[in-house]
Amino acid sequence: GQQLNQSPQSMFIQEGEDxxxxxxxxxxxxxxxxxxxxxxxxxxxxxxxxxAGELTSNGRLTAQFGITRKDSFLNISASIPSDVxxxxxxxxxxxxxxxxxxxxxxxxxx
Amino acid sequence: xxxxxxxxxxxxxxxxxxxxxxxxxxxxxxxxxxWYRQAAGRGLQLLFYSVGIGQISSExxxxxxASRPQDRQFILSSKKLLLSDSGFYLCAWGLxxxxxxxGEGSRLTVL
Numbered sequence: 081g082q083q084l085n086q087s088p089q090s091m092f093i094q095e096g097e098d099x100x101x102x103x104x105x106x107x108x109x110x111x112x113x114x115x116x117x118x119x120x121x122x123x124x125x126x127x128x129x130x131x132a133g134e135l136t137s138n139g140r141l142t143a144q145f146g147i148t149r150k151d152s153f154l155n156i157s158a159s160i161p162s163d164v165x166x167x168x169x170x171x172x173x174x175x176x177x178x179x180x181x182x183x184x185x186x187x188x189x190x
Numbered sequence: 191x192x193x194x195x196x197x198x199x200x201x202x203x204x205x206x207x208x209x210x211x212x213x214x215x216x217x218x219x220x221x222x223x224x225w226y227r228q229a230a231g232r233g234l235q236l237l238f239y240s241v242g243i244g245q246i247s248s249e250x251x252x253x254x255x256a257s258r259p260q261d262r263q264f265i266l267s268s269k270k271l272l273l274s275d276s277g278f279y280l281c282a283w284g285l286x287x288x289x290x291x292x293g294e295g296s297r298l299t300v301l
Contacts, residue, residue, distance in 0.1 A: 084233075110287070111287060113289060113290065115292075120295070120297070121294060121295060122280050122292035122293050122294050122295045123234075123280070123292045124292070125289055125290070125291060125292075128288070128289045168233065168234070170290065172287070174287070177224075177236055177239060177249075178236075178290055180233040180234040181233055182232060182233040183232075183233055
């Protein structure tokens with residue numbers, strides 16, 4: 081089946097630094113979603129993208145739908161301790177269910 | 191606004207016992223409903239999805255089953271649990287080609 085790759089797998093950053101992570105697919109997608117999951121809780125939707133090249137922000141978070149439609153990027157500016165968690169990407173082609181990446185684990189050091 | 195709830199939040203069951211996890215969506219009609227399983231430190235695996243009452247599609251063969259007795263209710267069941275059924279189960283809902291929203295999750299431990 082379809083697979084999504086996320087990188088980096090994990091990252092440790094200092095509070096206040098900017099964060100960049102990406103998600104790549106072997107297939108073309110029409111929708112990209114980005115989620116954050118805290119331990120023991122369900123994933124929370126951060127940003128949804130529906131058009132190639134689209135750039136969407138949600139507070140300090142910015143995500144982009146790659147031009148090739150095979151990738152997406154998530155940036156977090158000026159990280160704070162509550163940004164700690166696992167970030168998942170999900171992509172979907174028309175008529176298909178969402179496919180999820182394995183996640184990027186973010187740790188923020190004070 | 192729409193909300194999704196699933197319960198119980200935590201469950202410890204012996205091998206061979208039955209299972210029933212419930213999920214309810216409020217504030218929307220005819221949603222697509224999904225059950226996912228998440229292994230420790232890994233991504234989400236789609237188990238079942240439903241586009242309407244009584245309509246269930248299974249993504250992977252397994253020891254589990256799903257039912258949708260009402261428009262906004264989705265149930266995950268097993269007649270006899272296996273050790274390998276342990277995991278974090280997530281219910282989700284969506285409309286058409288839009289976003290997917292998750293419940294709080296149910297942690298199942300089979301001993």
